[in-house]
Amino acid sequence: MTAKAKNQDQNIEKREDVELSQDKPVFMPAVDIIEDKSNITVLADMPGVNQENIDITLEDKVLTLTGTQCCCMPEDHDLVYNGYKCGIYRRSFNILADVNENKINASINNGVLKIVLPKAEKAKPKKITVQTG
């Protein structure tokens, strides 16, 4: 059995508009976070998740990714080997840099979610020119 980091979702969140009382296991997706001069890029492995089943929120500098896997089990077949379970991917991060919230770009391709957070102008490193005199 593959042991992913299981995070049993026991706490009820404060958001009222999301149905959270599901019976599925919650996993933490493996994530790469890369920072360069103008962006912070987050890459998360979420196989089985397509565009419609993703929820990304940025609230109070906390970025939360939630993706629901499409649990398509073949019917009329017996399960012979169980390597992974079907569930929900969820992970939260504190984003410390100042981010331009309006220009955040997210896309999912082949099960990899890519979020590009452009840094706000004041967070970019600025060149300071030295004046003579």
Added chain:
Amino acid sequence: MIFPITRNGVYSPFARLRTLQNEMNRMFEGTGLKREAFPAVNIWSNENEVILKAELPGVTADDMDITVEGDVLTLEGERKAENPGEESSYHRRERGSGTFIRSFRLPYEIDNGKVKAAYKDGILKITMPRAETSKPKKIKVSAE
């Protein structure tokens, strides 16, 4: 890797192979927990076909090789690492990269020509119908 590994004072060549296998598996370690093997698969079967689903995020169809020989399915490929560029730095790097290979022995022989594989949203689904020669034949008993 070059020191002879001894087990109770006796040189055991298999111990070195075991550590090599562990190192290969470690390449794909997830968030710090030990993973059995990459990629994770689920296999379903009934009398006529075997269906295998593998979690392979970020691997394109060109980087995958699927071979079926008799009753053995071999899945191998490479997950390429993203090259972020010169002026960037990693805050966190958990997604592994590299080559992987995994083989499975199936409950019966497979018809090579009719194997179908589809890759969608990071999940590879391989449908393998049973070879006609391996299907059980009913034998009629004739009364004499």
